[in-house]
Amino acid sequence: MTKYILKRLGQSLVTLFIVVSVVFLLMRLLPVEGYFGDGYDKLTPEQRTAALQRMGLLDPWYVQLGRFYFNMLKGDLGTSIIYRRDVPVVEIIAPRIPYSFYFGVAATVLALIVGLSLGIAMARKKGRAADKVGTGYIVLINAVPSAVYLLFIQLYLTSLFSLPLLFDRYQFRSWILPTISLSLGGTAGYAMWIRRYMVDELNKDYIKLAMSKGLSEKKIMVRHVMRNAFVPMAQYLPAAILSTISGSIYIESLYSIPGMGGLLVDVIQRQDNPMVQALVLIFSSVGIIGLFLGDILMAIFDPRIKLVKGEGAR
Amino acid sequence: MKKTVMAAFCTLLFLSVISAGAAPKSEDYYSVYSGELTTLNYLVTPSENEHSVIANIVDGLVEYDRYGVLVPSLATDWDNSPDGLKWTFTIRKGVKWVDNNGHDYADVTAQDWVDAAKYLFDKKNASLTADVAYSVVKNAKAYFEGKITDFSQVGVKAIDKYTLQYTLEKPVPYFLSMLTYVCFLPVNGKFLAETGTRFGTDNRTVLYNGAYVLQTFEPQVGRTLVRNDKYWDKEHVYIKRLIFKYNKEAGTLGPELFLRGEISSVTIPSSLIDSWMKDPAKKAIVRPAETTMYTYFYAFNFNPTFDAQYEPDNWKIVVNNKNFRESIFHALDRRAAMLTSEPYAPERRLHNTITPRNFVNAGGKDYVNMDDLAKYSKTDSFNKTLALDFKAKAKAELAGKAKFPVKIMMPYNAGSSDWTNRAQVVEQQLESLLGSDYIDIIPVSFPATGFLGATRRKGNYAIQECNWGPDYADPETYTDPFVAGSNYNWPEKATGYVQANGKGAYENMVSQAKAEVVNIAKRYELFAKAEAYFIGEAFVIPYAIGGGGFEASKLEPFSYPFAPFGMSILKYKGQTVMQKPLSTDGYNKLKATWEDEREEALKKSKY
Numbered sequence: 001m002t003k004y005i006l007k008r009l010g011q012s013l014v015t016l017f018i019v020v021s022v023v024f025l026l027m028r029l030l031p032v033e034g035y036f037g038d039g040y041d042k043l044t045p046e047q048r049t050a051a052l053q054r055m056g057l058l059d060p061w062y063v064q065l066g067r068f069y070f071n072m073l074k075g076d077l078g079t080s081i082i083y084r085r086d087v088p089v090v091e092i093i094a095p096r097i098p099y100s101f102y103f104g105v106a107a108t109v110l111a112l113i114v115g116l117s118l119g120i121a122m123a124r125k126k127g128r129a130a131d132k133v134g135t136g137y138i139v140l141i142n143a144v145p146s147a148v149y150l151l152f153i154q155l156y157l158t159s160l161f162s163l164p165l166l167f168d169r170y171q172f173r174s175w176i177l178p179t180i181s182l183s184l185g186g187t188a189g190y191a192m193w194i195r196r197y198m199v200d201e202l203n204k205d206y207i208k209l210a211m212s213k214g215l216s217e218k219k220i221m222v223r224h225v226m227r228n229a230f231v232p233m234a235q236y237l238p239a240a241i242l243s244t245i246s247g248s249i250y251i252e253s254l255y256s257i258p259g260m261g262g263l264l265v266d267v268i269q270r271q272d273n274p275m276v277q278a279l280v281l282i283f284s285s286v287g288i289i290g291l292f293l294g295d296i297l298m299a300i301f302d303p304r305i306k307l308v309k310g311e312g313a314r
Numbered sequence: 315m316k317k318t319v320m321a322a323f324c325t326l327l328f329l330s331v332i333s334a335g336a337a338p339k340s341e342d343y344y345s346v347y348s349g350e351l352t353t354l355n356y357l358v359t360p361s362e363n364e365h366s367v368i369a370n371i372v373d374g375l376v377e378y379d380r381y382g383v384l385v386p387s388l389a390t391d392w393d394n395s396p397d398g399l400k401w402t403f404t405i406r407k408g409v410k411w412v413d414n415n416g417h418d419y420a421d422v423t424a425q426d427w428v429d430a431a432k433y434l435f436d437k438k439n440a441s442l443t444a445d446v447a448y449s450v451v452k453n454a455k456a457y458f459e460g461k462i463t464d465f466s467q468v469g470v471k472a473i474d475k476y477t478l479q480y481t482l483e484k485p486v487p488y489f490l491s492m493l494t495y496v497c498f499l500p501v502n503g504k505f506l507a508e509t510g511t512r513f514g515t516d517n518r519t520v521l522y523n524g525a526y527v528l529q530t531f532e533p534q535v536g537r538t539l540v541r542n543d544k545y546w547d548k549e550h551v552y553i554k555r556l557i558f559k560y561n562k563e564a565g566t567l568g569p570e571l572f573l574r575g576e577i578s579s580v581t582i583p584s585s586l587i588d589s590w591m592k593d594p595a596k597k598a599i600v601r602p603a604e605t606t607m608y609t610y611f612y613a614f615n616f617n618p619t620f621d622a623q624y625e626p627d628n629w630k631i632v633v634n635n636k637n638f639r640e641s642i643f644h645a646l647d648r649r650a651a652m653l654t655s656e657p658y659a660p661e662r663r664l665h666n667t668i669t670p671r672n673f674v675n676a677g678g679k680d681y682v683n684m685d686d687l688a689k690y691s692k693t694d695s696f697n698k699t700l701a702l703d704f705k706a707k708a709k710a711e712l713a714g715k716a717k718f719p720v721k722i723m724m725p726y727n728a729g730s731s732d733w734t735n736r737a738q739v740v741e742q743q744l745e746s747l748l749g750s751d752y753i754d755i756i757p758v759s760f761p762a763t764g765f766l767g768a769t770r771r772k773g774n775y776a777i778q779e780c781n782w783g784p785d786y787a788d789p790e791t792y793t794d795p796f797v798a799g800s801n802y803n804w805p806e807k808a809t810g811y812v813q814a815n816g817k818g819a820y821e822n823m824v825s826q827a828k829a830e831v832v833n834i835a836k837r838y839e840l841f842a843k844a845e846a847y848f849i850g851e852a853f854v855i856p857y858a859i860g861g862g863g864f865e866a867s868k869l870e871p872f873s874y875p876f877a878p879f880g881m882s883i884l885k886y887k888g889q890t891v892m893q894k895p896l897s898t899d900g901y902n903k904l905k906a907t908w909e910d911e912r913e914e915a916l917k918k919s920k921y
Binding site (some may be wrong): 039040050154258 | 346350351352353355358359360436437440441442445458459511512513514516517532533534535559560561563566567570571574576640648762764766767771772785793800801907
């Protein structure tokens, strides 16, 4: 296992280096005028040069890249050049992560509880009313653009239940609708996923054998069907939870939640290179760690899976 | 009887309070916004989003009053030398710099403007507004470019603690108006040194001498401005607290928040205006929103660089034919185009000149009514008969030289639904009037990101809707997009206009107007002549002014500073929040009164 972890760590660092470097270089290919927004026309060439100099963009790309990695190793991710001029990127990002993470984890837990319950009920009652209602919900969530039903929920449910329209961290009631809204997609996904795997498992021979041996339905479901159906999901669960720190673009926007949602898009559009680099670094690290944890979790749930070569590795 | 006497007494008491000039009462102001501040460093930022806060927390030397007349602010009076080069200001005594908790930090002195200039003209600080100041202040540009290093040679001096002097490169008749812009605001040098690169990064790293103090500022959450108790003119600040809440979807949620009473004013999006106008209760609280000094026009490109599929060589031939340009000029139904963004009152935004009305005046006469420009300002350019006449002439003159139908590549910003719709309307309308055998308008969509860089700035268009905002209160500012070296439509490349000195006729007229720096009325007339010539030769088609639309608001209109340029118009000083929003009728009545009063005020104004 240690060998596996070290190997994966090495691969992860290489992946991270490639991703960050590619993004770093791609950002340098964007048009220079993007650093100035609508005010570009009104600036003199001297001002443009002075501004680019201040942003460190007049040095050769390899000098810029080297400087970035050198500072990064010292724990300095730089300061924002446009999004919030002169403010260290860590000061901008750090206060936002907890909001996205709290909402994300709460919504994931809610989605897991409701989604798995719904999926199990649908699988057990396949073709009957519960299955049809569940399918209807899944189709609705996947077919209707989320912007439509999320706005509908915000405008009408806040009126109906006298809930605040906008998020206020000191008001617990303002946490309710964003969490529910955030969980809707996950609920549909988990329900669809678990139903599909359970239905697959239920059709397998070993289940038929267990049934013919007279095992109770509860035992078959809990010990065999659900456990096996949960294994493929387990791989993606850590990544799903960790990636919540990237936030939800639309829900955070709708409810004024000061999280990470949309931050990366914002800073890319504004060409704030230090912010983009820091966010890419964080999101890539989280993605890599999530996948890594997923592999380990899967091995725990399914003893047949080995992570090291020569032991029936995947 | 007793009741009647009591009622009469109360009425008299009330009237006596009113007549004694009691300060207007105001509620707090609540709002939502979708664009967060990127900095509070007012010496570097050119963004109006930031200026909307800065205008309320830092005062400059002069400001505009509610009629658009320049009045003293932190300068109590001033003097201009006979040669027009030296401006000497007496700084108001007893004005304090305070921190975000309202605690005194220092006195405001003349040195604060010198320290601000030193920061502004230091290239290392990369101020994006420095050019506005260094274009007029003596030696400032040379200092910025590093050609001189001794700041004492730059034309900003503190003669004594309360006397400030600017020396200019040349006489600038609109210099006072420039002083209302951010780059002429003061800064406390000691505080600037203490904060270093953190200056203006949040509400604790700026000092306040304005009407409000930014008490709280939490990015992506909100900000609260509270009235500055140490403010020199606090008796004219009526709103005690300005509370802003961040919401990225403010444009969508704003109307609902207003209806729930959670915010004090909201712009009604064009997508909702129809439903609001059809609902009597909502219609009663809707009023027109103010227009701005942004000008919009359709530009003919004389330097086409677009793709061969749109036949740039053919375009070069036709765009240099005046009759061809005039045929489009008169064929464009601007009202039909404007309906895409202003379905209820398109006329409020339609405009027949490049410079907006009410921008500047001389002796009370509006600039757009001067000289030849008056002819255009009062005439709608859309004229079917003229359009078809010019078409016939153009076809005759271009026969055998140009290919018909002429492909006209017209980019639009796909990020704007109004613009997208307008491109289709303009295409159908022009082709239907002039015939698809004459022109083939080809709307081409470009993404919002990098739109101007991909289109106008590199000449990648035949006809394009463009805009421009003023940099100072003088008609010269509206000539900037069209002089050589600009990247709008390159009229200097038009054939048949070059005069003996090698420059275009329009550029020579503008130069002549710029040279007149003593007689303001004459100066404006010369600019009006040049603008009339430019429109008459159909280099552009004037289209509209900015702003407009409708809003629902409890802010009392016409109580705040009115300004053609600068930050005064962004101030809450003088404003009140009424208990109920005003209807359109109520608004129109107030506007009529304000216009009459303004006319009188302008006649009396010295500046």
